[in-house]
Amino acid sequence: xxxxxxxxxxxxxxxxxxxxxxxxxxxxxxxxxxxxxxxxxxxxxxxxxxxxxxxxxxxxxxxxxxxxxxxxxxxxxxxxxxxxxxxxxxxxxxxxxxxxxxxxxxxxxxxxxxxxxxxxxxxxxxxxxxxxxxxxxxxxxxxxxxxxxxx
Numbered sequence: 737x738x739x740x741x742x743x744x745x746x747x748x749x750x751x752x753x754x755x756x757x758x759x760x761x762x763x764x765x766x767x768x769x770x771x772x773x774x775x776x777x778x779x780x781x782x783x784x785x786x787x788x789x790x791x792x793x794x795x796x797x798x799x800x801x802x803x804x805x806x807x808x809x810x811x812x813x814x815x816x817x818x819x820x821x822x823x824x825x826x827x828x829x830x831x832x833x834x835x836x837x838x839x840x841x842x843x844x845x846x847x848x849x850x851x852x853x854x855x856x857x858x859x860x861x862x863x864x865x866x867x868x869x870x871x872x873x874x875x876x877x878x879x880x881x882x883x884x885x886x887x
Contacts (some may be wrong), residue, residue, distance in 0.1 A: 753765070758842055763821045763834040777806045777880050778857040780839060782848050784813040785824060785835035790852040794830055800873040801832040813851055829885035858883060
């Protein structure tokens with residue numbers, strides 16, 4: 737009987753722990769677990785097709801995303817989703833993952849008032865800075881190396 741209670745307790749705890757996971761869908765409908773990004777830098781970049789500085793920084797973010805300890809996630813400011821988002825990302829040569837939804841409300845972030853906006857999350861999962869205006873790979877790498885949580 738004690739063994740059965742232990743098995744039931746462990747099963748319930750596993751279900752409860754799974755319920756607390758924060759996940760998002762990418763443009764292709766794949767689920768991304770926010771906790772899977774621990775141990776690396778994450779740059780969540782808000783962009784729009786009509787935003788010239790957003791277009792200018794895409795090659796820099798593509799390059800940054802090639803770093804083994806960095807993940808760039810794109811969020812379309814205009815709410816484009818599904819196949820339309822995938823086509824738009826291809827048209828704009830976005831190589832990093834695009835989220836199908838704004839993660840801000842779940843993560844406690846406010847919608848940016850200007851574009852482009854980059855929310856920089858350290859390897860511990862803490863938002864350390866929000867940057868407005870076009871970023872470069874070098875400017876973001878410099879921020880990472882200045883941080884106490886250097887990647």
